[in-house]
Amino acid sequence: xxxxxxxxxxxxxxxxxxxxxxxxxxxxxxxxxxxxxxxxxxxxxxxxxxxxxxxxxxxxxxxxxxxxxxxxxxxxxxxxxxxxxxxxxxxxxxxxxxxxxxxxxxxxxxxxxxxxxxxxxxxxxxxxxxxxxxxxxxxxxxxxxxxxxxxxxxxxxxxxxxxxxxxxxxxxxxxxxxxxxxxxxxxxxxxxxxxxxxxxxxxxxxxxxxxxxxxxxxxxxxxxxxxxxxxxxxxxxxxxxxxxxxxxxxxxxxxxxxxxxxxxxxxxxxxxxxxxxxxxxxxxxxxxxxxxxxxxxxxxxxxxxx
Amino acid sequence: xxxxxxxxxxxxxxxxxxxxxxxxxxxxxxxxxxxxxxxxxxxxxxxxxxxxxxxxxxxxxxxxxxxxxxxxxxxxxxxxxxxxxxxxxxxxxxxxxxxxxxxxxxxxxxxxxxxxxxxxxxxxxxxxxxxxxxxxxxxxxxxxxxxxxxxxxxxxxxxxxxxxxxxxxxxxxxxxxxxxxxxxxxxxxxxxxxxxxxxxxxxxxxxxxxxxxxxxxxxxxxxxxxxxxxxxxxxxxxxxxxxxxxxxxxxxxxxxxxxxxxxxxxxxxxxxxxxxxxxxxxxxxxxxxxxxxxxxxxxxxxxxxx
Numbered sequence: 001x002x003x004x005x006x007x008x009x010x011x012x013x014x015x016x017x018x019x020x021x022x023x024x025x026x027x028x029x030x031x032x033x034x035x036x037x038x039x040x041x042x043x044x045x046x047x048x049x050x051x052x053x054x055x056x057x058x059x060x061x062x063x064x065x066x067x068x069x070x071x072x073x074x075x076x077x078x079x080x081x082x083x084x085x086x087x088x089x090x091x092x093x094x095x096x097x098x099x100x101x102x103x104x105x106x107x108x109x110x111x112x113x114x115x116x117x118x119x120x121x122x123x124x125x126x127x128x129x130x131x132x133x134x135x136x137x138x139x140x141x142x143x144x145x146x147x148x149x150x151x152x153x154x155x156x157x158x159x160x161x162x163x164x165x166x167x168x169x170x171x172x173x174x175x176x177x178x179x180x181x182x183x184x185x186x187x188x189x190x191x192x193x194x195x196x197x198x199x200x201x202x203x204x205x206x207x208x209x210x211x212x213x214x215x216x217x218x219x220x221x222x223x224x225x226x227x228x229x230x231x232x233x234x235x236x237x238x239x240x241x242x243x244x245x246x247x248x249x250x251x252x253x254x255x256x257x258x259x260x261x262x263x264x265x266x267x268x269x270x271x272x273x274x275x276x277x278x279x280x281x282x283x284x285x286x287x288x289x290x291x292x293x294x295x296x297x298x299x300x301x302x303x304x305x306x
Numbered sequence: 307x308x309x310x311x312x313x314x315x316x317x318x319x320x321x322x323x324x325x326x327x328x329x330x331x332x333x334x335x336x337x338x339x340x341x342x343x344x345x346x347x348x349x350x351x352x353x354x355x356x357x358x359x360x361x362x363x364x365x366x367x368x369x370x371x372x373x374x375x376x377x378x379x380x381x382x383x384x385x386x387x388x389x390x391x392x393x394x395x396x397x398x399x400x401x402x403x404x405x406x407x408x409x410x411x412x413x414x415x416x417x418x419x420x421x422x423x424x425x426x427x428x429x430x431x432x433x434x435x436x437x438x439x440x441x442x443x444x445x446x447x448x449x450x451x452x453x454x455x456x457x458x459x460x461x462x463x464x465x466x467x468x469x470x471x472x473x474x475x476x477x478x479x480x481x482x483x484x485x486x487x488x489x490x491x492x493x494x495x496x497x498x499x500x501x502x503x504x505x506x507x508x509x510x511x512x513x514x515x516x517x518x519x520x521x522x523x524x525x526x527x528x529x530x531x532x533x534x535x536x537x538x539x540x541x542x543x544x545x546x547x548x549x550x551x552x553x554x555x556x557x558x559x560x561x562x563x564x565x566x567x568x569x570x571x572x573x574x575x576x577x578x579x580x581x582x583x584x585x586x587x588x589x590x591x592x593x594x595x596x597x598x599x600x601x602x603x604x605x606x607x608x609x610x611x612x
Contacts, residue, residue: 016385019354023381041381042348048325065413067384071377075329075347078373079322096413103409107371107402109452146415 005030005155005207005305007230010046012271012297014214014236015068017041022299023068024272026232027052028209030153031134036060036076037151037211043072044079050300054080055087059130061137062093063213064148070097074104081112088115092129092139094147095120123147126224134158140224142215144249150215152228155206166199207305210265213272216246217255225263229305232297233259234272239286253283257290271297311336311461311513311611313536316352318577318603320520320542321374323347328605329374330578332538333358334515336459337440342366342382343457343517349378350385356606360386361393365436367443368399369519370454376403380410387418394421398435398445400453401426429453432530440464446530448521450555456521458534461512472505513611516571519578522552523561531569535611538603539565540578545592559589563596577603 006029011022023040027047034056036043047054054076062070070093080089091097098118105112121129121139130137134156139149159181166172172186180186186194210225213234225231235257236250245252251259253270260268268291273280284296295303312335317328329346333353340362342349353360360382368376376399386395397403404424411418427435427445436443440462445455465487472478476494478486486492492500516531519540531537541563542556551558557565559576566574574597579586590602601609 016388017351017354017381019351022351041378042351045323045325045328045348048323065415067381067410067414071381071384071410072347075323075373075377078377082322094413100409100413103406104373104377107400107406108373109371 003032005209007209007232007269007303007305008050008052009269009271009297009299009301009303010043010050011040011299012273013040013068013299014234014272014274016275017068018275020299021275022046023071024063024213025072026211027057028153030207030209031155033058033135035137035153038063038069038213039071039073039076040068041071041075044076046299047076050302054083055085057089058087059090059092061151061211062091062097063142063150063211064144064146065094065096065100066146066214069214073097074101077101077105077112077116078108080114081110085114088117090117090119092119092121092137092151093149094123121149123149138224140210140212140221142212142221143218144214144216148214150210150212150221152208152210152224154208154227157206158203160196160200160203163199163201166194170194170199172199209305212259214250216249217251217259219259219262222259222262225259225265228263228265230267230269230303231260231263231265232269232271235270235283235287236272236274238277238283253286254290257287257294260291260294266293268294269297269303270294309338311515313515313538313575313609313611314356314358315575315577315603315605315607315609316349316356317346317605318579319346319374319605320540320578320580322581323374324581326605327581328352329377330369330519331378332517333363334459336513336515337461339364339441341443341459344369344375344519345377345379345382346374347377347381350382352605353382356608360389361391364393364395366395366397366399367457367517368397368403369448369456369517370450370452371400371402371406372452372520375520379403380407383407383411383418383422384414386420387416391420394423396423396425398425398427398443398457399455400429427455429455444530446516446518446527448518448527449524450520450522454520456516456518456527458514458516458530460514460533463512464509466502466506466509469505469507472500476500476505478505515611518565520556522555523557523565525565525568528565528568531565531571534569534571536573536575536609537566537569537571538575538577541576541589541593542578542580544583544589559592560596563593563600566597566600572599574600575603575609576600 010025013021025043233256316331319327331349539562545560
């Protein structure tokens with residue numbers, strides 16, 4: 001398994017799926033952890049197509065309770081049960097999700113064979129909801145017709161690279177290496193201190209990814225994205241539909257791109273385009289006119305972090 | 307729209323879908339009515355692929371509450387709402403279905419724009435649950451790990467064919483024709499009675515279709531199928547897995563075929579084959595050894611009634 005950070009777009013349709021466009025679901029692979037972000041109907045079929053192992057998913061993040069963002073969750077959780085998963089699984093999302101999902105599981109007449117935990121998110125303020133030694137996840141309230149959050153996934157600084165030549169030169173014992181990768185200097189038996197910079201090189205870059213769907217345009221949220229590398233932002237409508245976007249609490253191409261520009265991210269991915277648009281390239285062009293490094297989401301697209 | 311009776315297999319996978327096999331869902335077109343039978347995850351995408359109009363569905367029949375038979379229902383019902391359906395829709399199935407589905411709709415924050423009615427089925431005895439001038443539907447308790455019913459759709463006798471030559475010969479007024487097609491004789495002004503057989507020919511055949519999935523082998527149910535033309539019977543396992551089938555309350559190829567043979571149906575369709583079987587043709591062969599006119603269900607298959 002490559003240690004790269006990668007995003008798999010399983011589905012990015014809005015509202016109603018079509019024959020070949022699945023509703024919202026993504027898998028983010030970051031620091032060898034796999035996170036499922038939203039789980040629209042058919043997400044499990046799309047995961048199979050992308051050859052992502054169901055068992056690798058360790059947490060699921062649901063943005064809101066519109067069906068096109070979570071109606072695939074009961075089926076995915078049931079499949080894990082049938083595949084005899086034993087590892088725990090955590091689902092982050094609106095508080096009502098637990099009763100809904102467990103009601104469906106009960107109707108099926110079976111108790112899940114794996115521990116499933118629901119952790120409700122807040123809609124009044126951003127919150128760090130997950131934090132381990134290599135990454136953190138923050139929920140961010142968005143502005144939609146029902147309570148909705150976005151999620152920001154941030155890698156922590158990676159270890160520095162140890163110079164092999166230094167290990168030989170200073171006869172560095174193996175147990176010291178982890179500390180050196182974290183920035184420790186070394187002290188030789190002579191008492192001489194060798195500064196870390198002389199025995200390591202800079203770490204590989206750390207990435208961050210923000211998922212903002214569904215949401216109206218909220219310029220103030222840009223400040224939360226200031227350190228973000230790649231932003232997925234919904235762009236349900238074309239630029240000429242600002243009023244409709246505002247009414248339905250969605251964003252236009254220009255608004256998604258403006259958010260990327262304001263935040264100063266490196267890359268924007270637009271998705272959740274209304275199924276009314278056959279010519280999605282035209283919407284991409286609109287977004288690019290404001291923020292050139294924009295990518296159009298497509299089912300099955302695998303996006304690498306450089 | 308052709309008046310033919312047709313069955314569309316949208317999905318026929320068991321338990322967990324694969325990349326290219328959707329869980330159970332079918333559409334039966336009978337006497338220009340469209341019925342959705344079970345609604346596994348992804349049924350709405352499969353309906354789009356089969357080019358079946360969502361709006362034409364007038365009733366939905368759910369066999370039981372295992373996810374692979376109804377987890378596509380919330381998404382389908384939501385899509386009808388988004389498509390601004392106004393016609394009423396009736397869902398037949400286990401009583402708990404109403405609370406489950408309406409809970410999901412409530413979570414989405416919107417009230418459906420069309421009238422949706424749930425009619426619970428009985429698990430203690432067969433019952434005619436739908437009856438109109440051209441067809442009837444009967445629910446039949448099956449034997450599975452949770453309460454489950456099968457459904458039998460029966461066309462009533464079709465109208466006799468009026469002979470055009472008779473209309474001219476006896477100068478039959480247009481308002482008499484419906485009655486004649488139903489079997490009325492005519493009385494001429496002279497008082498002479500012309501028997502119906504002389505002015506009509508026999509009606510086109512009426513068909514019937516039974517959907518039995520999921521179920522263990524229950525030979526006594528064969529008597530309920532004695533007038534059935536085409537039987538869809540689950541056949542989750544190969545013939546050598548009788549014990550496993552019995553334990554999980556499913557059927558084998560031989561049992562499905564034996565049911566068709568006992569009932570004396572014209573045609574058997576086997577489906578719901580376990581995903582463990584890559585070579586589904588081998589299972590078809592097993593069923594055919596007991597009941598030759600057996601068809602293997604496949605996603606996207608369109609089955610005509612002769």
